[in-house]
Amino acid sequence: MSDLQRLLKESWTLVEEDQDKLAGYFYARIFLGRPEVRDLFPVTMDVQRARLLGAIVSAIQTVDDPERFDEYLRSLGRDHRKFQVVPEQYEVVGAALLEALRTFGRGDWTPEYDQAWRDAYDVIARKMLAGAEADTNPAFVHAEVVSHERRGRDIGIMRVRPLQHLEFRPGQYVSLECPKYQPRVWRTYSIANAPRADGTMDFHIRALGAGWVSGALVRRTLPGDMLRLAAPMGTMAVDRRSQRDIVLIAGGTGLAPIKAIIEELATFNRTRWVHVFYGARDRDDLYDLPDLQRLASVFPWLSLMPVCSHDSGWGGEEGLLSEVVRRYGPWQDHDFYLSGSPAMIRATLRALNELQVPSMRVKYDAFADY
Numbered sequence: 001m002s003d004l005q006r007l008l009k010e011s012w013t014l015v016e017e018d019q020d021k022l023a024g025y026f027y028a029r030i031f032l033g034r035p036e037v038r039d040l041f042p043v044t045m046d047v048q049r050a051r052l053l054g055a056i057v058s059a060i061q062t063v064d065d066p067e068r069f070d071e072y073l074r075s076l077g078r079d080h081r082k083f084q085v086v087p088e089q090y091e092v093v094g095a096a097l098l099e100a101l102r103t104f105g106r107g108d109w110t111p112e113y114d115q116a117w118r119d120a121y122d123v124i125a126r127k128m129l130a131g132a133e134a135d136t137n138p139a140f141v142h143a144e145v146v147s148h149e150r151r152g153r154d155i156g157i158m159r160v161r162p163l164q165h166l167e168f169r170p171g172q173y174v175s176l177e178c179p180k181y182q183p184r185v186w187r188t189y190s191i192a193n194a195p196r197a198d199g200t201m202d203f204h205i206r207a208l209g210a211g212w213v214s215g216a217l218v219r220r221t222l223p224g225d226m227l228r229l230a231a232p233m234g235t236m237a238v239d240r241r242s243q244r245d246i247v248l249i250a251g252g253t254g255l256a257p258i259k260a261i262i263e264e265l266a267t268f269n270r271t272r273w274v275h276v277f278y279g280a281r282d283r284d285d286l287y288d289l290p291d292l293q294r295l296a297s298v299f300p301w302l303s304l305m306p307v308c309s310h311d312s313g314w315g316g317e318e319g320l321l322s323e324v325v326r327r328y329g330p331w332q333d334h335d336f337y338l339s340g341s342p343a344m345i346r347a348t349l350r351a352l353n354e355l356q357v358p359s360m361r362v363k364y365d366a367f368a369d370y
């Protein structure tokens, strides 16, 4: 661990318990200094409260992982263009962050801690601004919902058509806003298909409860509704130069980017075996199994292993994805792409580590909302 990393972690423990109050103070400082910034945020701040601060803090904590950090922040900067953020606002946010930290760190906050956060924040802001400046795409595009299909209890598959061309790579995700139901609330969703001639994009969404973006997208969205989509982000692109066989591991709606990758492979792959582990709680939750089975019947290189974690007697493979993947190892010579809940990603990374799969062959995007 570098000195900077140590100082950041150590100082964060001083304020961690007061996170909620710190977030309140942080936003109050920003809005007081720049009332116009308030218009960038949703009307009710309760859901938003922890997000921007949380994203800054988690970005700062990754300062020791330069490669991941670099691409993540550049794409975050590209994505932030949707807020029409100007460079001075980065300064306002940085000053508010430091003031909040000092206030809640009280007497234990040292000039060393102050400098560490200032340095880390500067790196973040510079990379985000560089990412934003390098992007020639529009800050966001309007898109029309062209179809909407309910699958199982609480999953929706939504197809949208952007009104302008939106360049993306299979495996990437976008931040999306539904102004009709939740203006200025943006959430990230993976694109579930490879680029199509008509530009349409699919999203797999699970409703997480009333009032949330996902709930509205699954339960209320209708064809003809308009959305806004920001810049595509994420690094989970297939390495086309690799000759290795591939293992794709998808938990629940984490299937979305994996489906996009399968569609991309279908356009060029002839020689690499591709194994898909598709996990859900029960058979009803395997919401896209028929289509995956169709693809597996068309492409001889594609094999499919559906897995249920909470459906004993369903007749197929049972267990958590991480356990099942471990059972089918060893996987010494494969490229891996993982997508699912943070807990599933962590458990699978541990399993692959124990199976001695080199970490550079394992790709995943732990995406954050803010």
Ligand SMILES: NC(=O)C1=CN([C@@H]2O[C@H](COP(=O)(O)OP(=O)(O)OC[C@H]3O[C@@H](n4cnc5c(N)ncnc54)[C@H](O)[C@@H]3O)[C@@H](O)[C@H]2O)C=CC1
Binding pocket: 173, 189, 190, 206, 250, 251, 252, 253, 254, 255, 256, 257, 279, 280, 281, 282, 307, 308, 309, 310, 319, 320, 321, 322, 323, 338, 339, 340, 341, 342, 343, 344, 347, 348, 365, 366, 367
């Ligand atoms: N690009 C990405 O990485 C994407 C990630 N997601 C994330 O995927 C998640 C999907 O959630 P749900 O559909 O509710 O899935 P879920 O929570 O029902 O989990 C599906 C399966 O994942 C595995 N799993 C879950 N927790 C695990 C653990 N602790 N250890 C090992 N395996 C575990 C199990 O096999 C489980 O049956 C969400 O957190 C969503 O944010 C969704 C889309 C894209």
